[in-house]
Amino acid sequence: xxxxxxxxxxxxxxxxxxxxxxxxxxxxxxxxxxxxxxxxxxxxxxxxxxxxxxxxxxxxxxxxxxxxxxxxxxxxxxxxxxxxxxxxxxxxxxxxxxxxxxxxxxxxxxxxxxxxxxxxxxxxxxxxxxxxxxxxxxxxxxxxxxxxxxxxxxxxxxxxxxxxxxxxxxxxxxxxxxxxxxxxxxxxxxxxxxxxxxxxxxxxxxxxxxxxxxxxxxxxxxxxxxxxxxxxxxxxxxxxxxxxxxxxxxxxxxxxxxxxxxxxxxxxxxxxxxx
Amino acid sequence: xxxxxxxxxxxxxxxxxxxxxxxxxxxxxxxxxxxxxxxxxxxxxxxxxxxxxxxxxxxxxxxxxxxxxxxxxxxxxxxxxxxxxxxxxxxxxxxxxxxxxxxxxxxxxxxxxxxxxxxxxxxxxxxxxxxxxxxxxxxxxxxxxxxxxxxxxxxxxxxxxxxxxxxxxxxxxxxxxxxxxxxxxxxxxxxxxxxxxxxxxxxxxxxxxxxxxxxxxxxxxxxxxxxxxxxxxxxxxxxxxxxxxxxxxxxxxxxxxxxxxxxxxxxxxxxxxxxxxxxxxxxxxxxxxxxxxxxxxxxxxxxxxxxxxxxxxxxxxxxxxxxxxxxxxxxxxxxxxxxxxxxxxxxxxxxxxxxxxxxxxxxxxxxxxxxxxxxxxxxxx
Ligand code: SF4
Numbered sequence: 001x002x003x004x005x006x007x008x009x010x011x012x013x014x015x016x017x018x019x020x021x022x023x024x025x026x027x028x029x030x031x032x033x034x035x036x037x038x039x040x041x042x043x044x045x046x047x048x049x050x051x052x053x054x055x056x057x058x059x060x061x062x063x064x065x066x067x068x069x070x071x072x073x074x075x076x077x078x079x080x081x082x083x084x085x086x087x088x089x090x091x092x093x094x095x096x097x098x099x100x101x102x103x104x105x106x107x108x109x110x111x112x113x114x115x116x117x118x119x120x121x122x123x124x125x126x127x128x129x130x131x132x133x134x135x136x137x138x139x140x141x142x143x144x145x146x147x148x149x150x151x152x153x154x155x156x157x158x159x160x161x162x163x164x165x166x167x168x169x170x171x172x173x174x175x176x177x178x179x180x181x182x183x184x185x186x187x188x189x190x191x192x193x194x195x196x197x198x199x200x201x202x203x204x205x206x207x208x209x210x211x212x213x214x215x216x217x218x219x220x221x222x223x224x225x226x227x228x229x230x231x232x233x234x235x236x237x238x239x240x241x242x243x244x245x246x247x248x249x250x251x252x253x254x255x256x257x258x259x260x261x262x263x264x265x266x267x268x269x270x271x272x273x274x275x
Numbered sequence: 276x277x278x279x280x281x282x283x284x285x286x287x288x289x290x291x292x293x294x295x296x297x298x299x300x301x302x303x304x305x306x307x308x309x310x311x312x313x314x315x316x317x318x319x320x321x322x323x324x325x326x327x328x329x330x331x332x333x334x335x336x337x338x339x340x341x342x343x344x345x346x347x348x349x350x351x352x353x354x355x356x357x358x359x360x361x362x363x364x365x366x367x368x369x370x371x372x373x374x375x376x377x378x379x380x381x382x383x384x385x386x387x388x389x390x391x392x393x394x395x396x397x398x399x400x401x402x403x404x405x406x407x408x409x410x411x412x413x414x415x416x417x418x419x420x421x422x423x424x425x426x427x428x429x430x431x432x433x434x435x436x437x438x439x440x441x442x443x444x445x446x447x448x449x450x451x452x453x454x455x456x457x458x459x460x461x462x463x464x465x466x467x468x469x470x471x472x473x474x475x476x477x478x479x480x481x482x483x484x485x486x487x488x489x490x491x492x493x494x495x496x497x498x499x500x501x502x503x504x505x506x507x508x509x510x511x512x513x514x515x516x517x518x519x520x521x522x523x524x525x526x527x528x529x530x531x532x533x534x535x536x537x538x539x540x541x542x543x544x545x546x547x548x549x550x551x552x553x554x555x556x557x558x559x560x561x562x563x564x565x566x567x568x569x570x571x572x573x574x575x576x577x578x579x580x581x582x583x584x585x586x587x588x589x590x591x592x593x594x595x596x597x598x599x600x601x602x603x604x605x606x607x608x609x610x611x612x613x614x615x616x617x618x619x620x621x622x623x624x625x626x627x628x629x630x631x632x633x634x635x636x637x638x639x640x641x642x643x644x645x646x647x648x649x650x651x652x653x654x655x656x
Contacts, residue, residue, distance in 0.1 A: 043501050079347075083303050083349035
């Protein structure tokens with residue numbers, strides 16, 4: 001690993017718990033490169049996670065870090081941001097963590113447009129518990145709790161974030177780490193709720209059960225299902241089946257929550273509700 | 276003299292709770308609407324912005340608890356309030372606050388349960404949940420004021436205990452105390468003891484976030500203060516990192532409970548009323564303690580030597596006082612607005628040295644002084 005990002009790691013925590021070939025390390029590298037190129041101080045960064053393989057990221061990075069309860073990274077992060085708005089607050093979540101048990105928090109963090117970045121590592125499965133299907137497992141794929149094929153529709157977190165009120169929304173994958181890093185950096189710098197979903201590989205809990213035995217096969221598959229947004233728009237509905245658009249879906253500047261709250265304080269201090 | 280500065284106000288219990296919290300330094304509140312606790316959120320929404328504090332109405336009870344803990348880690352004195360159904364939802368994150376040692380106060384304005392139960396009627400049926408609601412062995416400080424003035428003062432205590440012992444503290448009100456209006460004397464600031472969490476004094480390189488002092492409480496660094504560390508709900512070592520080392524696991528789990536148990540003397544708040552010559556003791560808490568005080572007077576008018584032990588701190592439990600009391604009296608009566616929850620603790624602590632009986636009411640009505648008296652007279656026959 002190159003030096004510029006090693007300085008952000010807690011070396012005593014290594015080796016890490018992830019399986020060989022897991023995509024989470026790629027996302028971690030992308031996040032650290034983005035932080036390095038922005039030049040943030042370690043002391044001003046708070047990284048908050050929930051529960052799952054991806055949530056273990058917070059243990060390995062030398063910031064103010066928190067590994068909270070399943071699905072709840074965003075409300076914890078909200079409390080931190082509001083108590084000290086000068087902090088740079090980042091959450092890292094998995095697909096089950098963010099889209100299932102934490103789905104309501106995700107919607108409302110976006111609705112408030114609070115200045116927090118949500119990095120969602122979407123490996124389309126509950127990895128840590130052994131491969132149960134998640135809300136982002138593609139229809140038809142196999143999970144340990146969907147042994148005959150998943151019949152659930154999987155939903156689109158980026159569309160959800162756009163309609164719920166976020167400021168920046170993008171999707172990339174571990175196959176295109178340069179693009180992922182670029183999106184993550186933009187998300188970190190956005191004043192408002194920013195979302196980057198990164199399609200990642202879980203060769204152990206998703207790959208093996210879905211006949212992609214090696215990390216390389218999984219990456220090939222990710223490459224085959226991800227389509228740049230401009231190409232995606234030209235596809236027929238049949239061609240879109242089983243594929244995911246990548247790119248930036250939203251990049252706007254709208255009033256941010258902790259800033260708006262300052263105005264509430266000023267109004268209260270002036271003694272009137274209507275000033 | 277500060278008499279002049281003593282401010283008198285007619286306050287509802289929930290308003291007194293807001294007043295006490297603000298006096299104690301609470302500057303972050305996250306909540307969700309629920310009867311009979313909503314006035315606490317409304318009061319905070321009104322008051323905190325002018326003080327530069329933060330009020331947030333979250334998307335649900337779980338988020339309210341999480342945001343409260345997050346804010347505390349970022350340095351704010353933080354509180355949330357709810358009632359039974361909401362307290363149920365908060366439990367997982369209360370456990371997180373306990374194992375990560377994050378100061379915070381959770382107010383439970385008790386209503387009848389289970390489930391939606393009796394939203395507008397009082398109960399005391401959550402006192403065991405308050406102690407054991409979240410899973411695993413964990414510490415819990417639980418306080419229960421019995422009138423509106425006490426709500427204000429005990430709210431300040433609750434905040435202080437949470438900061439001093441780095442642990443969640445539950446403040447148990449009930450629908451009646453929450454909504455009852457009484458004259459409250461608001462103490463001047465300089466007369467109020469305020470306790471802040473202790474901060475690390477070591478250089479950053481030597482900082483071990485979960486290394487406890489002699490009082491078993493580790494100094495706490497706020498996020499952003501330059502002491503970077505990891506907070507995890509996994510069992511962790513002194514460095515704050517997850518551990519599977521048996522010794523480290525055992526040490527943490529015991530220390531968490533012991534930091535409260537070994538500081539019982541400081542934490543247990545109780546009041547004795549006419550117990551010196553008593554042959555019968557009433558052990559009561561919350562709004563029932565108030566009725567019981569009246570029972571004592573009525574009984575004494577009739578020549579029956581009754582006294583009252585009012586528990587303000589429910590957990591940790593007053594084992595020692597109860598044990599002494601049991602050696603002195605013939606009978607202990609425990610009136611509660613539940614089917615007999617704390618009475619079992621009293622029986623345990625009394626160790627068979629006297630008779631201990633329960634008087635229960637679960638119909639949504641307060642227990643009145645005459646019913647307790649009737650119970651005493653009936654048992655005395
Ligand atoms: S189970 Fe999957 S997601 Fe979890 S560490 Fe292994 S490969 Fe990565």
